[in-house]
Amino acid sequence: MDCEKFTNEIITAVKMATTEQFRQKYREADVLLIDDIQFLAGKESTQEEFFHTFNTLHNAGKQIVLASDRPAKEIKSLEERLRTRFEWGLTADIQPPDFETRVAIVKRKAELLNLDLPDDVAEYIANHLKQNIRQLEGAVKKLNAYYMLEGIAPCIGVTTTAIKDTLNDTQPIPVTIEKIINEV
Numbered sequence: 001m002d003c004e005k006f007t008n009e010i011i012t013a014v015k016m017a018t019t020e021q022f023r024q025k026y027r028e029a030d031v032l033l034i035d036d037i038q039f040l041a042g043k044e045s046t047q048e049e050f051f052h053t054f055n056t057l058h059n060a061g062k063q064i065v066l067a068s069d070r071p072a073k074e075i076k077s078l079e080e081r082l083r084t085r086f087e088w089g090l091t092a093d094i095q096p097p098d099f100e101t102r103v104a105i106v107k108r109k110a111e112l113l114n115l116d117l118p119d120d121v122a123e124y125i126a127n128h129l130k131q132n133i134r135q136l137e138g139a140v141k142k143l144n145a146y147y148m149l150e151g152i153a154p155c156i157g158v159t160t161t162a163i164k165d166t167l168n169d170t171q172p173i174p175v176t177i178e179k180i181i182n183e184v
Contacts, residue, residue: 003039027056042077102126109140
């Protein structure tokens, strides 16, 4: 689950006076998996509840898996006691997938949608969308919808048009001295 859902469930539990049920649900779990844990930052009450949940699970030898877009030490407004606990375990820096992996992801997503995607199209997408898997998934879904609506077979020419805006959103803007001076 993502951290926002965890936070919303805490808020609801407090409003509905069901905090014991909330605690039981999370503190008796065998595994706790929270994505985007950086969103705990600045939420004192949520951090307090998460601290006790973390301790209960850790002391019971349960598995806790946290995902974040940055290391715990870089999350501002995160209580130090949580930061240190997050650093107790294995920290893995997950980098964007390499070209071959991106091609495989594109092909697999297309296969799940029953979209017969030529290799050159999969490679084109993988070559232009390099940051994360969500971009790749979104491009394949967009292509699938485009090809279904247009009633045409996938090809490289149509692909470049169909996902042009997706590619434009992800291309880095080069920083030059002139641009910096103009902005200042």
